[in-house]
Each structure stands twice: as structure tokens, then as C-alpha cells.
Amino acid sequence: MNAAISSVATLPNLPLSVRVPRETEWADEPMSPIGRIMEDLDVYIVVVMGLGKPVNLPVFRAGIETELLARFPRFRSVQVMEFGKPRWVQTTVNVDDHIIVPRLDPAAVACDPEKAVEDYVSSLSMLPMDRSRPLWEFHFLDIPTSEATSTTVLRLHHSIGDGASVMTLLMASSLSTADPTRLPAMPPPPKRTGPIYQRRPRPPLSSGEALLAWVWSYLVLGWNTLVDGVLLLATMLFLSDPRTLFTRADGGSSKSHRHMRFLHRSLSLDDVKLVKTAMNCTINDVLVGVTSSALSQYYFRKSGDINTKEICLRSFLLVNTRTVSSRQTYVTKVEAGNKLSSLICPFHIALHDDPLQHVRNAKRLMRRKKSSLEVMLTQVVGEFLVKYFYVKIGSFFLRLFMTRTTIMLSNIVGPAEHITLCGHPVAFMATSVYGQPQALTVHYLNYGNTVKVVLAVDDAQFSDCHQLLDDFVESMMLIKDATNFRTLKSIRFD
16 A cells, blocks of 8 residues: 555544344345356446535534435345355444545655555555445545545445446435535436447338338448447457557456556536547547547657557446336436446547547447447346346356457446535546456546546556546547547638
8 A cells, every 4th residue: 555544543432323224134036147247257336426525524424324325225135145146135234344544655645646546545445344344435535635625535346336326326415506405417318229229210111212221221220239348258268359558457357456546537418529520420439539649649659669550459338227227217216236238349449630520430439339239239138047047147247348349448436416416516427447457447427517538547557647637638639629620620711
């Protein structure tokens, strides 16, 4: 552990705790197939929240009790094995057991508070959790940084829920900072109801060309699904990305946790939307293009490779499979658990004269993925393996997909405006995970008018990880400038 961390303060044993009513104390439910895989892989979620004022621990602690615990039964549950299968069983919760206030080295904090906070958050990737208690905890760092007055870190096991359910919980348990009398505004509803693919309604039989186009779309859907299914099978058997400096040094063979460093930087959501509108694509397309551009800059600068023109790599992209976005119903229900699937999304390491080429490539590849049932296929196969064979089989194949692709990529939609959580205004949010076999994981999180790019990097492998983070910011600026130039050029010629 870093020298900045000297010890952890033990809170007084105050009489504030949560006890589940006796009639429901032993109510339990089975763990979902994806949750069981996350349990076997031992993956954790880390949510870093910068606060707009110093930590008032009694107020925040009371908010945890009245809001988070009351809304989220998994925060009141422990894992119990029954006939070889894990179940969630509700139990008595002492809030103090889940609140940690570390004592950091004052000299390290005074020298560089940003690094002191970063080092502490990164150290969590090597600290175990007490499995006799519900697997979540809050860490409080009352240290001013450039972005916040203080910081709190929520760490929880991924078997409790995925990023979408955790974000829904935080929104449901908070108030609008601009107007504390109301709940925060919900993100705009999604245009689609499914995770990727949405069924197209059949046009009238008399419509002619429209009916042919409808039939053709299903033929394309079937062909793309077949191709993606074959590529998934090939990845399970032998197909692997070429080794690059992004590949984990040991190939992901070690199952033990490695020291991960969590970095984050803010991008302007307005800039992302500007590119989205100009390129007639989605926000996800823009962010995938930014990722491709940033990794390309880092690769060619770090490797010094001047002969390679293009390298095709693949990302392991997580997808929320909830049919109707739970963000739209978070006031009445917080949906727990893991409802995730995945797809393998290609991206290119290349130097383009036009930075917008990265976005064009991302748009083309993502449009192709939307004409496929790969997400549904992956989900069905994963749940089938866990349900009818053994959880070790499901986690083995998921680990294969991760080790044979290069990075993990995810985008989470957060609150549409700034929120106040447990009496504390939240200046920023940054979400990531650890326990996965990749050396590099990229998360994007929309919060208010910003998009946080969050990197989880193998600390031993990426000694210059802050330069990699700078490449994301620079890539967004280059793509935005290229968009403005393209717009001005089109106006001039018009």
C-alpha cells in the first residue's frame, strides 16, 4: 500500500444500525447467473464521487441508512450457499461496519493531494472485503482537490448489481442540487427499448419497396448474427487479438488481483453532442472513436512503430439488457442485480490525417453490430452454461473472451443534472471496476453537462498512465476541431 496511507480510523460504535423486520429477515432469493459469474471472477465496482463541501459524517451516515439501505435490499443481504448454489439472505446491518475514514500521511497530502487521493483509491484494488457482511462500503477522504472539497468512494462487489443498477440507486436516493425540493431530472428516454437490436414493424403488404427493405433487413440480421456467432465460437477456441502494449503482460493467466490505478478526466458533453450531430451518429459512436484515436496516439508514440499502418484490435463491450430503461422508473423501483450481456467490438489502431475517420469507423462498426443478435446470443449462451452446467464453465468462457480481446469498454448514463446525495452536493462521479483480466478498462459516465472518461490500468504495466489519459482529452479536442473545420468548409461552399 502507498506510503500516503498510514492507518484507518475506527469509528465509535454508535447505536445506529439497520435491522430487517423479523418476518422478512430470512427472506432470500437466488443469485442471478451473471451475478454468480461475477462472484466467481471476484469483480468489484468502484464509484468515486467528489463532494462540494467537507464531509459531515453523521449526516451522510443517516442518509445511507434512510435512503440507500431502505431502497436496495442487496445492501442488507449476505451470500449464503444452499445446495451448492449462492443465495441472497437478508441480515442485520450495522452501518458503522461499512464506513471507513482512513488516516493518510499528512506530508503526502500536503505535497500532492490529488495523488494522495488517487493512491488511496487505487489501493482498494488490493484490499479484501469481509464476506461475513454485505459486500459494500463507503470510504471518506476529507481532502480538498482541484475538482472537489472532499471525496467519497463507494466500493461494492459486482455480484450485488451492475453499473446501471448502482447508478439508478444513487439517483433514486438523491435530490436535485439546483432545486433540493425535487428529485433529480431523469436522463432522456432511450429511442430503443432493447439493448442494441430493436425489431422493426412490418410495413403493409402493398408497400412494395418498403416491404422488400423490411425482408432484406431480416436477411442481413440473420447473416450478421451467423457471422458474429462463428467469431464468438472462434474466440472461445483459438482466435485472439495480436499482442500489443495494451495486452496484459501475463496474458491474463493469473487470477489474482493486480494493483489497478483509477484515473479520470472530464470531457464536455456539448462537444460530444456537436460531433454527434455533425457526423449523424450516436454519442456511443463518438466515444468509441475518441477511444480509438487516443489509443492510437499512445501506441505510436510509445512503440515508435513507423511501419505499421493499421492494427485491428477488439474491445469487450458491456451492454445493459434491461428491456425498458430502469432510469425512467427509478422513483418507484430500483432494479437490483446484473442484467448484462456483451459484444465484441472491433476498433483500429491507426494514424489518420483526418481525426474524424476514427468516428466514421466507429459509426460503421457499431451500425453493423446493431444489425445482429450477438448481444442476445451471448446472454442466452452464458445463462445456459451457468444454469445447466456449472458456474465455473460460464466464468471460464467469459474470462476467455476477456483475455482474448484487448480492452474492456463501457458507457453508463448518469444523472442529467448535478445531484445532492445524503446531504452532500456531488461535484463529479467516476465509475470503474477491477478484478477483470484486462490491463486496460475504459469507462465513460455522463453526469450533468460532462462526460467522465475513467481508466482502470494495471499500475505495473502503464507507468505513464496519465499521459494515456491526456491522449483522450487531446483526441476529443482534435475531433471537435476537425468537426468545426468541416462545418465551416461546408458553409463556405454552400
